[in-house]
Amino acid sequence: MKKMIIHGGKRLSGELTIGGAKNSTVALIPAAILADTPVQFDTVPHILDVHNLQIILESMNVHSTFENDVLTIDPTHIEESELPSRAIKSLRASYYFMGALLGRFNRATVTFPGGDNIGPRPIDQHIKGFKALGANVVEKNDSVFISTGSEGLHGARIFLDVVSVGATINIILAAVKAHGTTSIENAAKEPEIIDLATFLNNMGAKIRGAGTDVIRIEGVDSLRSRATHTIIPDRIETGTYLSLAASIGDGILLKNVIPEHMESFTSKMLEMGVDLQINEDSIFVPRVGELNPIRVKTATYPGFATDLQQPITPLLLHADGSSVVIDTIYPQRTQHIAQLKKMGADIRVQDNLIVVGHSSHLQGAHVEAGEIRSGAALMIAGLSATGTTEISRADNILRGYDRVVDKLHSLGADVDIAADEQVPE
Numbered sequence: 267m268k269k270m271i272i273h274g275g276k277r278l279s280g281e282l283t284i285g286g287a288k289n290s291t292v293a294l295i296p297a298a299i300l301a302d303t304p305v306q307f308d309t310v311p312h313i314l315d316v317h318n319l320q321i322i323l324e325s326m327n328v329h330s331t332f333e334n335d336v337l338t339i340d341p342t343h344i345e346e347s348e349l350p351s352r353a354i355k356s357l358r359a360s361y362y363f364m365g366a367l368l369g370r371f372n373r374a375t376v377t378f379p380g381g382d383n384i385g386p387r388p389i390d391q392h393i394k395g396f397k398a399l400g401a402n403v404v405e406k407n408d409s410v411f412i413s414t415g416s417e418g419l420h421g422a423r424i425f426l427d428v429v430s431v432g433a434t435i436n437i438i439l440a441a442v443k444a445h446g447t448t449s450i451e452n453a454a455k456e457p458e459i460i461d462l463a464t465f466l467n468n469m470g471a472k473i474r475g476a477g478t479d480v481i482r483i484e485g486v487d488s489l490r491s492r493a494t495h496t497i498i499p500d501r502i503e504t505g506t507y508l509s510l511a512a513s514i515g516d517g518i519l520l521k522n523v524i525p526e527h528m529e530s531f532t533s534k535m536l537e538m539g540v541d542l543q544i545n546e547d548s549i550f551v552p553r554v555g556e557l558n559p560i561r562v563k564t565a566t567y568p569g570f571a572t573d574l575q576q577p578i579t580p581l582l583l584h585a586d587g588s589s590v591v592i593d594t595i596y597p598q599r600t601q602h603i604a605q606l607k608k609m610g611a612d613i614r615v616q617d618n619l620i621v622v623g624h625s626s627h628l629q630g631a632h633v634e635a636g637e638i639r640s641g642a643a644l645m646i647a648g649l650s651a652t653g654t655t656e657i658s659r660a661d662n663i664l665r666g667y668d669r670v671v672d673k674l675h676s677l678g679a680d681v682d683i684a685a686d687e688q689v690p691e
């Protein structure tokens with residue numbers, strides 16, 4: 267495991283470019299195995315999740331190359347094989363191989379995925395979707411075995427009991443080459459789902475309604491790539507740097523942003539009194555003055571993303587009064603609290619609410635990134651704090667933040683990654 271070492275307390279300034287969205291990328295890579303041609307993605311983030319997905323692809327004889335932000339994947343010689351469980355366990359999105367393999371081979375065996383430890387993460391809605399499409403699903407030991415009869419998958423009407431990004435994507439992957447028409451009702455509306463549908467439609471898929479809560483998919487026989495797919499910018503990375511810039515910036519410009527994807531977040535920053543300058547595809551964060559406390563309640567898109575409730579917390583510590591955070595998606599997503607307290611933050615849980623009080627001074631400390639977004643919160647707090655902060659389990663940050671150390675250096679931060687002998691792999 268790695269640790270991140272931060273010498274904090276420096277004001278940061280400059281500009282940086284947001285990378286391709288992690289949560290699009292981790293769906294697009296499994297989707298690539300549905301193609302009958304090589305496929306290419308641009309603005310691919312340099313993150314551990316991509317590296318681990320490449321390992322999983324390689325185990326199926328799907329070769330990939332990643333150079334200059336361009337990932338090329340050749341699925342034309344794909345073979346069914348046992349997937350490497352260590353790589354599967356390293357990320358949540360490995361469950362997209364269930365839908366993608368089912369779409370490609372009419373069967374899939376996938377170990378239960380890993381990913382962030384943020385409370386219970388059932389996959390019942392994914393399974394419900396696969397079954398509706400005609401698959402037989404058996405969960406045994408730590409694996410899910412999914413198969414169809416010789417007739418393959420057929421279209422179906424599926425109403426999701428819970429709005430789930432993962433289930434929506436997995437059902438699209440399975441249904442895109444099924445016989446007949448599938449509809450997903452109460453579907454998730456996240457921009458990453460539109461990105462996936464755009465990629466598949468450009469290869470000949472017939473997916474309508476992505477970005478609304480009813481998605482219709484007419485199955486097609488073949489998917490053929492004709493152009494490089496440019497991945498949408500990462501809205502969670504953007505929100506993280508917006509929080510960082512308002513917390514300790516002396517003027518920071520974020521480029522490659524889709525401001526419409528950020529509205530639930532930027533509206534909260536404006537409410538706090540951050541004088542954001544929102545342009546067509548960039549956002550400038552000036553040095554901020556006094557900040558108002560706010561209430562944050564997470565919700566499905568276009569609501570405030572659960573993935574940003576921890577990254578905005580260091581900014582809330584600067585507000586002149588107590589802010590309140592309620593995570594309705596993952597109520598147990600609170601690993602940052604104990605760690606931020608070690609740095610002197612006034613933060614506590616009270617009746618299922620996270621209460622964040624004004625904390626005029628943070629002190630560097632040894633803290634642990636229990637998951638990606640608590641890691642991001644600690645990184646911002648460490649940059650704001652006086653003294654040295656060491657964040658162990660920093661792999662959790664590196665698994666989803668594109669070239670994070672280079673980007674922080676470009677803003678003038680004193681930060682490094684080193685091996686952590688205390689925490690074995």
Ligand SMILES: CC(=O)N[C@H]1[C@@H](OP(=O)(O)OP(=O)(O)OC[C@H]2O[C@@H](n3ccc(=O)[nH]c3=O)[C@H](O)[C@@H]2O)O[C@H](CO)[C@@H](O)[C@@H]1O
Nearest residue numbers: 289359386387388389390391392428429430431432433595
């Ligand atoms: C790789 C990826 O894109 N990860 C994102 C995705 O995770 P993921 O796709 O796993 O999250 P979901 O949208 O599925 O989860 C939303 C809620 O639905 C529940 N649920 C989900 C599936 C299911 O079968 N049954 C069920 O009850 C979950 O426990 C959770 O409370 O969306 C989450 C919510 O925006 C984000 O935090 C993650 O960053």
Ligand SMILES: C=C(OP(=O)(O)O)C(=O)O
Nearest residue numbers: 358359381382573638639
């Ligand atoms: C929870 C997250 O990721 P994953 O679903 O990949 O664990 C996240 O990106 O905040």
